[in-house]
Amino acid sequence: MSWKSRAEPFLARFPVIKPPAGHVSVREKAKWTAVVLLLYAVLTNIELIGLGAGSGGGVIEQYRTILAGQQGTILQVGIAPIVTASIVMQLLQGANLIGIDPSDPRDKIISQGLQNVLIVVVSVMTAIPLAFTGGYIVPDTGLASTLGVSLFAVESLLFVQMALGGIIILYMNEIVNKWGVGSGVGVFIIAGVSQRFIGGIFAFPQVGGTSGLLYQYYQIIIGSVEMGSVFTAEGLQSWLFGPGSLLAVISTVLIIYTVVWVQSSQVEIPLSHAQSKMGGGKYPIKLIYASVLPLILVRAIQINIQFIGQAMYDQFGEAMPSFIGVYSGGEPISGLLYYLSPINRPEDWMWWLGSTSNEVWQIVLRVFTDMTLMVIGGAIFAVFWVRTTNMGPNSVANQIQLSRMQIKGFRQNTRSYEKVLERYIPQVTVIGGAFIGLLAVLANMLGTIGQVDGIGLLLTISILYKIYEELGEEWVRNRANKFTQIMS
Numbered sequence: 001m002s003w004k005s006r007a008e009p010f011l012a013r014f015p016v017i018k019p020p021a022g023h024v025s026v027r028e029k030a031k032w033t034a035v036v037l038l039l040y041a042v043l044t045n046i047e048l049i050g051l052g053a054g055s056g057g058g059v060i061e062q063y064r065t066i067l068a069g070q071q072g073t074i075l076q077v078g079i080a081p082i083v084t085a086s087i088v089m090q091l092l093q094g095a096n097l098i099g100i101d102p103s104d105p106r107d108k109i110i111s112q113g114l115q116n117v118l119i120v121v122v123s124v125m126t127a128i129p130l131a132f133t134g135g136y137i138v139p140d141t142g143l144a145s146t147l148g149v150s151l152f153a154v155e156s157l158l159f160v161q162m163a164l165g166g167i168i169i170l171y172m173n174e175i176v177n178k179w180g181v182g183s184g185v186g187v188f189i190i191a192g193v194s195q196r197f198i199g200g201i202f203a204f205p206q207v208g209g210t211s212g213l214l215y216q217y218y219q220i221i222i223g224s225v226e227m228g229s230v231f232t233a234e235g236l237q238s239w240l241f242g243p244g245s246l247l248a249v250i251s252t253v254l255i256i257y258t259v260v261w262v263q264s265s266q267v268e269i270p271l272s273h274a275q276s277k278m279g280g281g282k283y284p285i286k287l288i289y290a291s292v293l294p295l296i297l298v299r300a301i302q303i304n305i306q307f308i309g310q311a312m313y314d315q316f317g318e319a320m321p322s323f324i325g326v327y328s329g330g331e332p333i334s335g336l337l338y339y340l341s342p343i344n345r346p347e348d349w350m351w352w353l354g355s356t357s358n359e360v361w362q363i364v365l366r367v368f369t370d371m372t373l374m375v376i377g378g379a380i381f382a383v384f385w386v387r388t389t390n391m392g393p394n395s396v397a398n399q400i401q402l403s404r405m406q407i408k409g410f411r412q413n414t415r416s417y418e419k420v421l422e423r424y425i426p427q428v429t430v431i432g433g434a435f436i437g438l439l440a441v442l443a444n445m446l447g448t449i450g451q452v453d454g455i456g457l458l459l460t461i462s463i464l465y466k467i468y469e470e471l472g473e474e475w476v477r478n479r480a481n482k483f484t485q486i487m488s
Helices: 003-013 026-043 060-066 079-093 106-132 142-147 152-180 184-202 214-220 233-241 246-264 294-320 336-339 360-388 393-402 414-422 424-446 454-487
Strands: 266-273 281-286 326-328 332-335 405-407
Touching: 026 152, 026 326, 060 184, 060 294, 079 106, 079 142, 079 152, 079 360, 079 393, 106 152, 106 294, 106 454, 142 152, 142 246, 152 184, 184 214, 184 454, 246 424, 246 454, 281 360, 281 424, 294 326, 294 332, 294 336, 294 360, 294 424, 294 454, 332 336, 336 360, 360 424, 393 405, 393 424, 405 414, 414 424, 424 454
Parallel strands: none
Antiparallel strands: 266 281, 266 405, 326 332
């Protein structure tokens, strides 16, 4: 008996959100997406019971925009368990180690159940070091004294809340995937990035503790900041390279333009009806064929490495071998973990700003490592993504055949279609994955408005563009249906 036969009774009964029986209207999708976003906003403002003073995310806070959670709240773990479980499933399916056929309805149920179980397990495993190591979440000693319990009891309470938050966001993700607009992970990333991006433009120090872009220029206009101080060495350095700097504004605008341009760049395969010469269509192969989502998988590996590294350092301190890593202020400053840590902002590599004490060769090696990991990792995970989401040449050829279409000028069989598609899909997948990985690193190196992570910004633009296309297609479909009804 195969493992699927033994696991199917359990996995098939694992609680899931029931998919819609038929077509879901745009209004219905918008309603469910709005409900989930409202719930997300509420949960990211519910503070953990038993949270003590001095709690901080450490190195994890650098990736908060793509983790789509909120420090110190019930959604502390964010979408990290979903992304980690997706990585495991992508690797297992890509290497064909579990024998899952995405086109088989039975295997699809088993695959979804297995992934949900993995998400629950990862939620628990992620919450354990957060709650019990003391480096990320500090228990409230006052609450322990008041209740007459040990700190371990308070840590256990924090653990249960964070693990529960990971399970809640799992089902919120399923609601959006099946009933809403786009994907749940995408919607949560948009919400987190937009909050930080808008804060980077409009924030006032009296409210949020930081100055937004507009506030900085407002201070110059009203004379609170003298123009002479702006043209000093320190002033120019701040306005050119600091948070909300001119470089960050230019970088953000260029990245937005580049992603929109790349999203609209595509190779079109002409199609025609197999049994009729009337009509036809095109199959688009975009430059970012695998989307930006595979980059989350690459960054998630780096996040997990840093997460484990900081947990080890918090636990063992200076007893941990220095060649593995030494931390200061929650960030690695030397050792292997330093070179594996991503570049998150201009200060990480602009040594002339005096923000880092590392040698130039160390900084260059770190930049080279980050760029290599993102470019090669982006290409590799893009290939895995295409293979496991029915976007490969063979799957697309079968889809064309089943839709009773054919590629113009070629015989009507899947093998000939596959040969044509193999000229474009593999190459575009690798080039697109590598390009978007390079763009993400450059975004972090140059900085962005609100210090949004480069991948977070790329994902937000890409997801919004995809939602725009999806809503546009839905609008055209509805207009065509109404026209058909009128004519009949």
